[in-house]
Amino acid sequence: MTYELFYWPGIPGRGEFVRLAFEATGTAYRDVCREEGTGEMFRLMDAAGINTPSFAPPILRDGDVIVGQAALILHFLGPRLGLVPENEMLRFWTHQIQLTIVDFVAEIHDTHHPVGGDFYYEEQKREALRRAGTFRNSRLPKFFGWFESIIKRNASGWLVGDEMSYVDLSLFLLVEGLTYGFPKTVAKAMPDYPLIASVHDMVAALPRIATYLKSTRRQAFNEDGIFRFYPELEDA
Amino acid sequence: MTYELFYWPGIPGRGEFVRLAFEATGTAYRDVCREEGTGEMFRLMDAAGINTPSFAPPILRDGDVIVGQAALILHFLGPRLGLVPENEMLRFWTHQIQLTIVDFVAEIHDTHHPVGGDFYYEEQKREALRRAGTFRNSRLPKFFGWFESIIKRNASGWLVGDEMSYVDLSLFLLVEGLTYGFPKTVAKAMPDYPLIASVHDMVAALPRIATYLKSTRRQAFNEDGIFRFYPELEDA
Numbered sequence: 241m242t243y244e245l246f247y248w249p250g251i252p253g254r255g256e257f258v259r260l261a262f263e264a265t266g267t268a269y270r271d272v273c274r275e276e277g278t279g280e281m282f283r284l285m286d287a288a289g290i291n292t293p294s295f296a297p298p299i300l301r302d303g304d305v306i307v308g309q310a311a312l313i314l315h316f317l318g319p320r321l322g323l324v325p326e327n328e329m330l331r332f333w334t335h336q337i338q339l340t341i342v343d344f345v346a347e348i349h350d351t352h353h354p355v356g357g358d359f360y361y362e363e364q365k366r367e368a369l370r371r372a373g374t375f376r377n378s379r380l381p382k383f384f385g386w387f388e389s390i391i392k393r394n395a396s397g398w399l400v401g402d403e404m405s406y407v408d409l410s411l412f413l414l415v416e417g418l419t420y421g422f423p424k425t426v427a428k429a430m431p432d433y434p435l436i437a438s439v440h441d442m443v444a445a446l447p448r449i450a451t452y453l454k455s456t457r458r459q460a461f462n463e464d465g466i467f468r469f470y471p472e473l474e475d476a
Numbered sequence: 477m478t479y480e481l482f483y484w485p486g487i488p489g490r491g492e493f494v495r496l497a498f499e500a501t502g503t504a505y506r507d508v509c510r511e512e513g514t515g516e517m518f519r520l521m522d523a524a525g526i527n528t529p530s531f532a533p534p535i536l537r538d539g540d541v542i543v544g545q546a547a548l549i550l551h552f553l554g555p556r557l558g559l560v561p562e563n564e565m566l567r568f569w570t571h572q573i574q575l576t577i578v579d580f581v582a583e584i585h586d587t588h589h590p591v592g593g594d595f596y597y598e599e600q601k602r603e604a605l606r607r608a609g610t611f612r613n614s615r616l617p618k619f620f621g622w623f624e625s626i627i628k629r630n631a632s633g634w635l636v637g638d639e640m641s642y643v644d645l646s647l648f649l650l651v652e653g654l655t656y657g658f659p660k661t662v663a664k665a666m667p668d669y670p671l672i673a674s675v676h677d678m679v680a681a682l683p684r685i686a687t688y689l690k691s692t693r694r695q696a697f698n699e700d701g702i703f704r705f706y707p708e709l710e711d712a
Contacts, residue, residue: 291629292569295576295622305565309575316568329541332552333528339545339575340531346582347592354590354603356583356610367590367603374592386531393527 243269243317244301246281251465252417252458254310254345255298260409261314263452264443265321271457311338314406323409325401334400337390337407341414344383348418349466351375351473361463361470372473376425380418384433387411391435398439404446411436412443417467424474479505479553480537482517487701488653488694490546490581491534496645497550499688500679501557507693547574550642559645561637570636573626573643577650580619584654585702587611587709597699597706608709612661616654620669623647627671634675640682647672648679653703660710 243262247255255271262269273281284306285293294308300316307316315335318324324334354371355364390399399407415436419426430437443449452458461467479498483491491507498505509517520542521529530544536552543552551571554560560570590607591600626635635643651672655662666673679685688694697703 292572293622293625293629294572295579295619307568307572309572312568312572312575332543332548336528336530336543336545336548339548339578342575343531343582346579350586350590354586355606356615358610358614364606367606370591370600370603374594378594379592383531386529389529393529 241303243267244272245269246272246278246284246299246301247297249273249278250459250462252413252461252467253298253465256413256459257310257341257406257410258298258300258313258317259457260413260449260452261317261321261323261406263457264404264409264446264449265323266448267321311335311342314338314410318406321406323404323406325403325405327401330401334405334407337399338410340383340386341407341410344379344414345466347375347379347383348421351421352468352470361468365472368470368473376422376474380422380425380429381432384429384436388433388435391439397435397442404443408439408443412440412449415440417461420461421467421469422474423469477539479503480508481505482508482514482520482535482537483533485509485514486695486698488649488697488703489534489701492649492695493546493577493642493646494534494536494549494553495693496649496685496688497553497557497559497642499693500640500645500682500685501559502684503557547571547578550574550646554642557642559640559642561639561641563637566637570641570643573635574646576619576622577643577646580615580650581702583611583615583619584657587657588704588706597704601708604706604709612658612710616658616661616665617668620665620672624669624671627675633671633678640679644675644679648676648685651676653697656697657703657705658710659705 245255245258247253281297281299284290284299290306292306296308298310298313300307300313307313315338318331318334324331351372352361352368353364354367361368391397394400396402398404399411463469481491481494483489495507517533517535520526520535526542528542532544534546534549536543536549543549551574554567554570560567587608588597588604589600590603597604627633630636632638634640635647699705
């Protein structure tokens with residue numbers, strides 16, 4: 241059965257963490273909403289016969305199994321795609337890193353939406369300017385410092401174990417997205433995080449990922465997504 | 477080996493989700509930072525010999541195993557404490573519900589800290605008034621509606637399976653905390669969520685939980701925690 245991914249079309253968003261796992265391993269999957277629209281996705285969140293209705297996308301369907309929450313989808317897929325170590329406690333640790341990435345992503349989103357999703361960015365720009373300052377000066381260095389220290393402790397060059405795992409792919413996406421949204425901040429910061437930069441570059445150099453990045457399956461970052469480029473949020 | 481919980485002393489916070497699992501099952505645990513201060517907690521996050529340094533508390537130590545992230549700690553403890561069904565996919569589903577609770581808790585926290593933790597509430601009160609309005613009118617009903625629908629689909633009266641699981645304890649804490657922070661909002665809303673109210677009341681009636689709530693082990697909600705009572709955030 242081909243894996244089916246359900247996510248908002250038009251943005252990479254949180255669905256991209258899952259796409260990268262499929263793409264890096266050459267795993268067949270359908271990006272359903274891009275092919276067919278969001279009808280089935282909403283049915284999975286709400287219909288009467290669905291026993292495990294996810295609160296929000298991304299949602300993965302694997303035959304009868306429906307799983308929501310990006311980090312849980314990766315925890316589910318990791319062993320199946322060979323993107324996590326065999327050891328159970330290392331799988332927990334990998335999942336813990338991904339959950340911390342989830343927290344970071346929520347904070348990245350809130351740089352442009354500190355008041356919440358009910359208002360457009362332009363309606364909360366004053367609040368966003370303040371929040372983005374805190375993010376750039378305090379939160380981004382704290383999260384990046386943590387990732388860097390984990391790679392350093394592990395000593396293989398990857399975040400966990402001896403080989404690439406799904407959290408390395410997610411860290412790659414963080415660097416890509418933040419470089420899009422906060423180019424000057426990231427350019428200035430990256431020399432402090434050589435091990436993160438190395439993971440990013442190793443992932444980018446994977447032949448399957450390099451092919452994916454040039455394909456039409458890859459959607460560009462834009463100002464409807466999590467990673468947005470509003471120049472004023474770097475200058476505040 | 478007695479389980480050891482590490483969390484900020486002085487607030488229930490995210491540590492309370494873990495404490496309730498121990499308390500409901502009569503499991504021996506040490507609330508280390510309340511006994512000894514935060515020295516060992518910081519060591520677990522930062523020391524050279526720690527291979528899995530958590531980004532933030534709560535942190536659980538079980539012998540050689542160190543686990544961070546409240547939802548992951550519960551996913552780890554669930555089978556050990558008998559607080560999750562046997563079926564693997566139901567365990568995933570229970571974890572997915574807890575991850576959604578984590579998202580909700582982050583939004584609850586941000587009602588009083590929309591600009592972030594670098595500023596006191598008083599320094600971001602204007603932003604908080606706006607965010608709290610969105611939370612009360614839009615986000616709280618969306619999350620509560622989802623919990624209600626899950627209990628309804630499950631039909632046992634609990635969120636998952638035939639018996640109480642750790643997510644029921646967490647839902648109890650959400651209702652308690654939100655009743656503290658937004659008493660008028662919750663009083664007005666609860667008639668729309670009779671199944672949530674029932675889970676809350678069943679948990680509160682457990683003899684061990686009733687005993688815990690009256691004990692000194694239970695810390696009161698206060699204005700240093702996640703659930704804070706600022707009357708103006710209900711009236712904005």
